[in-house]
Amino acid sequence: MRLSRHNNQPLAGADFGSMRFVLLLALPLIAVLGVYRAAALDSGKVVGPNACAECHKQEAEAWKGSHHFKTFRELPRNPEAKKIAERMGIRRIRSESLCVNCHYTAQRKDNKDEAVSGISCESCHGAGKEWIKIHSGFSGKTAKTETRSEAQARWKLAESKGMIRRHALYQLAKNCYGCHVVPQQELVNKGQHRAGSMFELVSWSQGEVLHNTWYSRGKENIPADAERKRMLYLVGLGVELETALRAVGKATVRKAYAFEMAQRADKARRRLAAVATAVPNVPEIAQMVELSHSAALTLNNGKDLAAAADGISQLIVTITDKYDGSTMAGLDSMIPQPSQFKGAARKAAAVN
Numbered sequence: 001m002r003l004s005r006h007n008n009q010p011l012a013g014a015d016f017g018s019m020r021f022v023l024l025l026a027l028p029l030i031a032v033l034g035v036y037r038a039a040a041l042d043s044g045k046v047v048g049p050n051a052c053a054e055c056h057k058q059e060a061e062a063w064k065g066s067h068h069f070k071t072f073r074e075l076p077r078n079p080e081a082k083k084i085a086e087r088m089g090i091r092r093i094r095s096e097s098l099c100v101n102c103h104y105t106a107q108r109k110d111n112k113d114e115a116v117s118g119i120s121c122e123s124c125h126g127a128g129k130e131w132i133k134i135h136s137g138f139s140g141k142t143a144k145t146e147t148r149s150e151a152q153a154r155w156k157l158a159e160s161k162g163m164i165r166r167h168a169l170y171q172l173a174k175n176c177y178g179c180h181v182v183p184q185q186e187l188v189n190k191g192q193h194r195a196g197s198m199f200e201l202v203s204w205s206q207g208e209v210l211h212n213t214w215y216s217r218g219k220e221n222i223p224a225d226a227e228r229k230r231m232l233y234l235v236g237l238g239v240e241l242e243t244a245l246r247a248v249g250k251a252t253v254r255k256a257y258a259f260e261m262a263q264r265a266d267k268a269r270r271r272l273a274a275v276a277t278a279v280p281n282v283p284e285i286a287q288m289v290e291l292s293h294s295a296a297l298t299l300n301n302g303k304d305l306a307a308a309a310d311g312i313s314q315l316i317v318t319i320t321d322k323y324d325g326s327t328m329a330g331l332d333s334m335i336p337q338p339s340q341f342k343g344a345a346r347k348a349a350a351v352n
């Protein structure tokens with residue numbers, strides 16, 4: 001790709017601008033607000049991983065074997081981290097919110113934020129203070145005596161208080177990509193932090209991160225089945241595209257960040273175009289690809305890119321509501337194999 005002095009030149013890929021308005025108008029304008037932004041963890045509502053581990057021992061053990069846990073100790077000693085921090089004018093990595101947002105979990109103590117662990121339970125499942133008692137309380141009864149409708153109401157209440165459950169694929173994925181794309185121009189250009197991970201949701205969630213040991217009572221760390229893998233794969237690609245478009249939208253200078261994010265967006269939509277061909281019975285995928293071409297991958301184009309990303313967000317939510325993966329066997333040959341998973345899943349040991 002050639003550098004140019006013209007800021008409105010595309011940073012990657014080709015464009016069919018003509019589709020822009022047609023597609024945006026075809027989408028409902030309500031409900032796009034709020035769903036798409038992965039909010040930074042509210043430190044005032046964080047209870048910390050030890051509070052979860054009181055009941056979730058197995059899940060906590062799996063977590064302790066992951067990079068997410070280890071970064072707490074290792075990052076401040078990492079020479080590369082010191083260099084990045086220096087370039088950013090940061091003295092103490094663990095107390096600067098810029099690094100803390102993605103590498104740590106901060107908890108409010110005595111009116112001050114304190115980094116209490118690496119990337120922990122609540123970074124993915126939501127800050128727990130307002131739902132921790134509700135989700136585990138069986139509506140004041142027991143697992144046996146709570147009725148079905150009471151259980152449904154309990155989960156609904158827990159979710160309204162910010163709990164992100166295992167079925168909430170879109171929200172779970174938003175959290176992963178919110179960190180793993182590294183949508184921060186200064187950090188990449190000035191700090192020379194890497195411009196995100198070669199992230200893919202199946203391979204990155206089914207290795208060292210896997211901790212499906214609760215409902216098996218610790219007997220088994222249950223991997224995603226074929227249908228869930230298809231959903232993870234598709235939702236992951238969609239969220240990658242959405243996050244990358246927003247990230248390009250923050251680009252204001254023709255430097256590494258802009259190119260890396262534009263390439264990421266372009267790659268995601270090419271993959272999605274292939275996916276759309278493989279499962280033509282899910283028309284929302286082709287619509288996502290079309291929408292991504294409605295805003296040019298150029299500098300200072302935040303408004304158009306955010307609009308495209310909002311539309312894509314809406315389509316992913318539609319997909320998660322409408323499909324369960326059973327009609328998407330066409331994806332199976334594209335989904336990474338266990339040999340490509342990131343790290344090894346912990347074998348379940350004792351009983352929870």
Ligand code: HEC
Nearest residue numbers: 047051052054055056121122125128132135136165166167
């Ligand atoms: C007092 C014990 C207890 C504590 C503490 C606890 N949990 Fe749970 N958790 C449970 C129980 C019980 C269930 C299953 C409820 C059921 O079967 O209906 C559960 C289920 C879950 C689930 C699965 C939800 C789903 O989709 O089915 C997640 C995720 C979870 N807890 C996360 C956490 C996190 C994160 C924390 C800390 C912020 C935490 N839990 C603290 C007891 C606890």
Ligand code: HEC
Nearest residue numbers: 078080081084085088098099102179180182183196197198
């Ligand atoms: C937007 C989220 C985000 C922010 C903010 C962030 N990082 Fe990172 N960082 C990541 C991710 C994700 C990775 C893993 C990249 C990969 O897959 O290799 C990472 C990796 C690193 C690595 C390489 C780690 C290793 O073990 O090789 C260093 C060093 C690092 N970050 C330092 C920092 C410092 C210092 C700051 C604060 C100035 C910071 N990061 C802020 C998301 C972030």
Ligand code: HEC
Nearest residue numbers: 052056059060063120121124166172211212213214215224
């Ligand atoms: C990196 C993000 C992440 C972190 C950190 C994380 N979880 Fe999870 N958790 C997930 C995802 C994603 C799933 C669903 C995985 C799947 O279905 O394959 C899940 C599933 C679960 C479940 C359901 C397990 C089952 O048997 O089905 C429980 C319980 C849970 N997590 C609790 C915890 C606790 C407690 C911690 C901290 C010790 C934690 N999680 C840390 C992302 C995370």
Ligand code: HEC
Nearest residue numbers: 067068071101102103119123124175176179204205209342
């Ligand atoms: C709060 C930010 C954050 C969230 C949310 C997050 N990660 Fe991470 N993740 C990181 C950082 C930072 C690292 C690098 C840690 C290190 O090695 O220093 C990392 C590392 C990893 C690794 C290890 C990579 C390697 O190099 O081996 C895997 C796998 C991973 N993340 C998967 C996930 C998945 C799957 C999700 C969502 C379910 C997720 N992450 C959510 C920040 C995050």
